[in-house]
Amino acid sequence: MRPALAFAAALVLVAVQAALLRYVGGGAFSLSLALPVVVYLSLHAGNVDGALGAAAVGYVADLMAGGPKGLMTFLAVALFLVSRLAVAALSIHGKTGFAILSGVGTFFCGVGALLLTRAVSPAESAPGFALLGRMAIEAFLTGALSPLILLGMRRLDGLFAREEPGLSGLLR
């Protein structure tokens, strides 16, 4: 269920993102609203569910990016794994921790995308490291907006993951 939920949430978020970027900012900055969903999965989903959900979210991001497919899918699964490790190693709680993790994850996804694109592009058309500043802004804005996504995902999870009353009693 979680991968499908993540996929649906990512679809809605990329649509919101596209509308926001069209009407606000005039192209001065970008956002990656789907990536906080991957961070959410790393905090709340199991390994298989989370990895599948992350791949689904990455695929949606791939479609939005318009470049060769697979890049954002790979990076989203990688982000899921790294976030899971970070959550296990560090004590990350609450909205602030989620926002920091989302911001840092977005930045490293941007850097990963930059490096992988440079690896397959001819030198004359490869993206430059001047994009790092823009990525930092994107990461900051995504991190700033991620608590809203956290609230939305919690509500969505609450809708679809209710425990049956009395079921725990039967299992005892």
Added chain:
Amino acid sequence: MVGLLKRYRELILVALLLVLPLGVYFAHAKHPSERSRLDRVIMGLTGPIEKGIGWAVTGVMNGWSGYIALRHAHERAAALKHELDVLRLDQLDLVRTRDENERLRRLLAFAQEVPGRQVVGARVIGVRLDPKGLQLVTIDRGAGHGVGLMMPVVVAQGVVGRVHALTGGTADVLLLSDRNSSIAVRVDRSRARANVRGTGSPDLCRLEYALRSDDMQEGDLLLTSGTDGVFPRGLPVGKLSGLKRSGQGLYQRADVAPIVDLTKLEEVLVLTATSVGGSEQSQATAPAAPAGVAAAGTKP
């Protein structure tokens, strides 16, 4: 082997989710001529999935732009429609002003044609085109503005009529189409003389006293001859049509189509001092022209 797979299935799945997209990415990023068979297989497998997901994403985006983003479209459309109505009214006003300006420009050019010609410009404020009675228009200038009885009234195209009745601020103009109107004319081409009399119809007059021996043709332009003591010489009156020259009798008969459309008069000029029969003179029945009536100019 199966036990091993079962034991590490989560790890394998995650590894696959990492490696497969990377393979797809490198396959897509390659130039088509450099793609291997494996790359083509990967692309063939992922193509339909991409298409389906692309369709879903496009649907969501279209839903956003087609419905949610159009939330205030009705209000905007109503406001724009209102603005359009106002602009249309403004445009009509501008067209009317432009047409009026053009008419006034022609009147001014006519007034300045002959040096010493004195005119009073006036607007038509009343129309009475009764086929059985008088054919009159009322203008907003009268005795107080220097207008007098029997003064010729014209527009840039030609003769309209003459002043028939006066008050201090208005005047009735008897149109050339009135049965009581008779204007001395000359055929522009042959200089033959005749009279144009009204018939009661604004678009038709009759030619009178045209000698049968005179050279006249249909379409001939008729100008005032200046011999009737009212109209100055050389103003267009109408064009000949329906010429009938019988074998007997003294005169030939013809219809005259007035050169001015008498049903669409808006601004006219009253000639207060004109060159009748070649000599400039003031109208005898006119009161003294006030200081505002300028030579060779209009006074609206």
